[in-house]
Amino acid sequence: MEKTETQAKTCASWIEKASRIVLLSGAGLSTAAGIPDFRGPEGLYRRAGVDNPEALFDIERFDRDPSLFYRFHREFLRLFERITPTFTHRFFAALEARGAMEAVVTQNIDGLHQAAGSKKVLEIHGGIGSNHCRRCGASFTLDSLRTLMAAEEIPHCRCGGVIKPDVVFFGEAVRELEACQRATVEADLLVVAGSSLVVTPAAFLPSLCQGKIVVVNRGDFSERYLPRRRIDLFAEEDIDAFFHRVDDGLNLVAPLH
Numbered sequence: 001m002e003k004t005e006t007q008a009k010t011c012a013s014w015i016e017k018a019s020r021i022v023l024l025s026g027a028g029l030s031t032a033a034g035i036p037d038f039r040g041p042e043g044l045y046r047r048a049g050v051d052n053p054e055a056l057f058d059i060e061r062f063d064r065d066p067s068l069f070y071r072f073h074r075e076f077l078r079l080f081e082r083i084t085p086t087f088t089h090r091f092f093a094a095l096e097a098r099g100a101m102e103a104v105v106t107q108n109i110d111g112l113h114q115a116a117g118s119k120k121v122l123e124i125h126g127g128i129g130s131n132h133c134r135r136c137g138a139s140f141t142l143d144s145l146r147t148l149m150a151a152e153e154i155p156h157c158r159c160g161g162v163i164k165p166d167v168v169f170f171g172e173a174v175r176e177l178e179a180c181q182r183a184t185v186e187a188d189l190l191v192v193a194g195s196s197l198v199v200t201p202a203a204f205l206p207s208l209c210q211g212k213i214v215v216v217n218r219g220d221f222s223e224r225y226l227p228r229r230r231i232d233l234f235a236e237e238d239i240d241a242f243f244h245r246v247d248d249g250l251n252l253v254a255p256l257h
């Protein structure tokens with residue numbers, strides 16, 4: 001049997017036994033869905049004419065002049081209309097429906113886990129699904145933001161304040177860190193998918209886990225916060241291909257029509 005096949009079978013058997021599974025998902029899951037790397041040569045930054053990505057998500061800069069951010073966000077939302085969750089997103093949503101998920105902890109801001117049906121999602125870097133007025137704190141759905149963005153370049157609240165997506169910017173605190181830590185401590189199986197475990201504090205989380213740890217990542221990941229000996233299974237391959245194989249014996253994911 002091929003190595004990846006064996007690994008998928010092992011992972012499936014652990015998933016069957018586990019009752020408090022935590023998924024920690026990172027950028028690899030978004031790129032698998034077709035969201036291009038922000039920084040790549042064809043990336044969104046370039047398309048939006050952004051030459052300094054750090055400035056884009058800087059909260060002080062945003063409050064001074066949100067036009068740069070909204071040029072980017074407009075491109076992002078346009079692209080996002082064509083994006084659907086991957087098999088892996090759907091796999092973990094199906095696991096939650098089965099009652100086996102403690103939480104999905106995600107570094108991604110795209111809301112694809114929720115779109116796939118996951119409800120217990122902790123967005124450590126926030127997400128585009130909700131938005132708030134910087135002045136009065138009024139909240140706006142993604143749909144209402146889109147409507148406002150169709151009418152003006154920079155969407156404003158009725159009070160005159162600028163609306164900002166609940167994405168964590170540089171200079172803002174990460175979200176739900178305590179809940180993320182609690183879930184990870186309690187997990188009997190932690191699956192890390194598509195994260196290179198470089199960006200803290202998410203990269204710290206796996207070391208808190210007392211249960212088994214599975215890492216699925218195409219390409220390598222940083223061992224700075226999670227030493228290789230703590231990992232029970234490392235599948236270095238395409239995430240969707242791996243979870244397709246994991247699901248072969250479990251049959252959790254209904255085929256798309």
Ligand SMILES: [Zn+2]
Pocket residue numbers: 133134135136137138157158159160161
């Ligand atoms: Zn307001």
